Amino acid sequence: MKLLLAILFPFMFLSAGRIFQFQLYVNASTSPSADLITHCPSTSYTPNFLTGQTNLSIPAGEVARYVSIGRGIQNYTCTNSTWTSIGALARLYDVSCIDPTLYPKLSSITLVLPVHNLGSPPRRRPRVALESSHEKQEERRRTKPDHGASTCRDASLEVLHDLYTGTTSPHSSYLGYHSFVSLNGTLVPSFDFTSTQGPGQYVLVKRVGSIPSPDDTKKNVAWLQLNAFKGGLAKTLFRIETRGGVPPSSCNKEGEELQVQYSAIYAFFA
Numbered sequence: 001m002k003l004l005l006a007i008l009f010p011f012m013f014l015s016a017g018r019i020f021q022f023q024l025y026v027n028a029s030t031s032p033s034a035d036l037i038t039h040c041p042s043t044s045y046t047p048n049f050l051t052g053q054t055n056l057s058i059p060a061g062e063v064a065r066y067v068s069i070g071r072g073i074q075n076y077t078c079t080n081s082t083w084t085s086i087g088a089l090a091r092l093y094d095v096s097c098i099d100p101t102l103y104p105k106l107s108s109i110t111l112v113l114p115v116h117n118l119g120s121p122p123r124r125r126p127r128v129a130l131e132s133s134h135e136k137q138e139e140r141r142r143t144k145p146d147h148g149a150s151t152c153r154d155a156s157l158e159v160l161h162d163l164y165t166g167t168t169s170p171h172s173s174y175l176g177y178h179s180f181v182s183l184n185g186t187l188v189p190s191f192d193f194t195s196t197q198g199p200g201q202y203v204l205v206k207r208v209g210s211i212p213s214p215d216d217t218k219k220n221v222a223w224l225q226l227n228a229f230k231g232g233l234a235k236t237l238f239r240i241e242t243r244g245g246v247p248p249s250s251c252n253k254e255g256e257e258l259q260v261q262y263s264a265i266y267a268f269f270a
Contacts, residue, residue: 116166
């Protein structure tokens with residue numbers, strides 16, 4: 001069984017050092033343009049929703065713009081002996097060059113990697129500033145060639161390395177961060193890619209659909225459909241392939257706060 005897993009998912013059996021070594025190999029193998037194994041065309045991606053469910057659906061005419069893995073924490077506070085959600089924090093990394101059939105396993109592996117300091121969103125020069133326009137960057141993403149199965153493996157190693165180190169470097173698969181912001185006294189989910197994709201590439205969203213995790217509802221937070229009402233990053237978002245994030249069933253100390261680690265695939269449509 002281990003041999004089979006090692007063939008299918010070789011990154012499961014790599015130490016942090018080996019992941020780093022493979023990352024060096026990937027960097028050394030890239031072209032002079034320093035193009036990363038990220039930002040592959042994602043317009044054909046379709047989330048693997050449960051058959052028969054109707055709560056999650058892709059709006060007509062929309063296609064995937066970004067597909068990412070999120071790693072972070074779900075925040076709760078003890079209210080009337082029950083853990084109540086007070087938001088979440090996560091960093092998001094591009095997985096568009098990885099075979100979507102690996103997303104469930106990737107989310108499981110991601111959950112055991114370290115969670116790095118999520119308190120201060122990174123501030124750095126947007127990568128898009130290196131392009132003459134946002135349209136040029138979009139064209140580069142759409143026309144990037146299919147690298148094949150070996151690059152899918154290398155992309156997995158790159159993303160795992162970036163997740164392990166918590167990097168927000170422009171020369172990485174890092175896309176942006178997820179948090180909750182206060183809007184008229186209400187906490188609202190926010191996704192911000194402005195540090196890598198340029199001005200306006202953020203979105204505020206509201207939940208419009210959900211289904212319980214098909215894997216383990218006692219451990220994994222629900223799958224969600226989110227609609228944007230502000231920002232230009234996307235029109236519709238999906239949180240799927242969730243791992244972790246669910247608090248204990250009850251609490252004792254009023255006002256106590258709790259952080260529960262989680263991972264998930266986030267897909268952005270427009």
